[in-house]
Amino acid sequence: MTHVMSWDEWTACDAVGMSELLKKGEVLPAELAAQAAEATARVNPQISAVVELFDDAIREPSTDGTNMAGPFGGVPFLVKDLGPGVKGRLQEQGSKFLQGNRPGEDSFLTQQFRKAGLNIIGRSATPEFGVCSSAENPEVYITRNPWNTAYTPFGSSAGASASVAAGILPLAHATDGGGSIRIPAGANGLIGLKSSRGVFSIAPALSDITGYVSTQGCVSRTVRDTAFFVDCCRGAAPGEFMPYWNSDEPYAELIKRDPAPLRIALSHQWGPYQSDSHFVSELERTGRLLEELGHQVEWVTPDIDFEAAFAAQTACYISNFAQFIARLLEKKGLTRPPPEWVEPINIKIWQKGIDMSYSERWKMQEVFNTTSRRLGNFYQQWDLILTPTFSRPTPLIGETRYLTLSDNPDVLSWFYQLWDIFSYTPLASLTGTPGISIPLATQQSGLPLGMHLQTRQANDGLLLQVAAQLERAFGGSFYKNTRPSVHVTR
Structure with missing residues (x-):
């Protein structure tokens, strides 16, 4: 097949670069879509990142009203197989229970994708309902890390991160309810921003504020x-229950300037959890780099009751997810999740949460409030918090203790095993504040290790500014001379 670009050119070109080529007429949207499809064919058998490609959108990128005059103007794009619905397309959420499910309408965010000119050419892999840390059910698919296929890419945005890292395309949709953008970005060498609550709409889904622990976004290879x-x-x-943040200046312009010197708190001991010693060394090295760039860096931990926060976050997930399953059961005329269709831990979550009382929810929301207030006070003194993106080495494929296939009889014990490895990202989800994983370090296994910056509400632009400053310090690319072992150029 004749490519519109060589594979080296393809992977050197980010989505903004593609949009510029499209605007100049040097490439056509269908040519980019066809090459993304061929890229999928080259690497997907090894990593199982892409669940399905949409042949009609590849042949004709304006399918379903995608705006070829939009800012992205035909750049190929994958949507995670949960989150915003795409009219008439399968959305099975990594589950046998939802096989054949097709949303009847585009969600609001899907409409935003189309207006922007992002050509939705397929859907990417996710664990069942996005609950656990790895898309790893042999009866559905096993998504692998392209840097080393013996390891998980993490999740729940597993397919999105693996596909971008492997060079299938430069940008993919992702979602984050406790780290599901940032954690797989961190293990795959990508930029992963979890935006503030009030940036991306989840319409027409429920607007209960605890539902807003989950936000929408993307993973990419470049800050821009x-x-x-x-x-x-x-x-x-229309009909949002809270104000949505605006930016005085487009972030694409803001990131061209370095931020003013910042006060950055370095931290890794969060309640009962702390980082692997190698991760601490990489955190210290990153702190020194930020000092070289003119920032003030000190070891400081927010004055937060982390154990109460983790307990409230756990209660939120259990109660929300139990009601989600209850609605699915009602639609199918069932009274309980069939074990042949739903993974064991997800059944246990439903059992644990279905009868949660209003009093329990009230106590949970009270901790959400007190934690958010304390963190807000912390940000009166400190601009950013820097931690590793996760606290333990990336597991090998098949470590079931982190999966919803686990045989752990205690669902709370299962959740607290997750917090032990994913210690730092849930706080931003609970408080609605932004966080970003930046590919600044390496694990002893050779896999990438993200460093995680957090800041106050609506300050997403500052995170991107610092990420861009670091990207420039790395010569314009975080991984200029290294590529995953599974990659379209190989």
């Missing part, structure tokens, strides 16, 4: 792609 994505796709749908 993520910045441009936020600029193009943010915004409120």
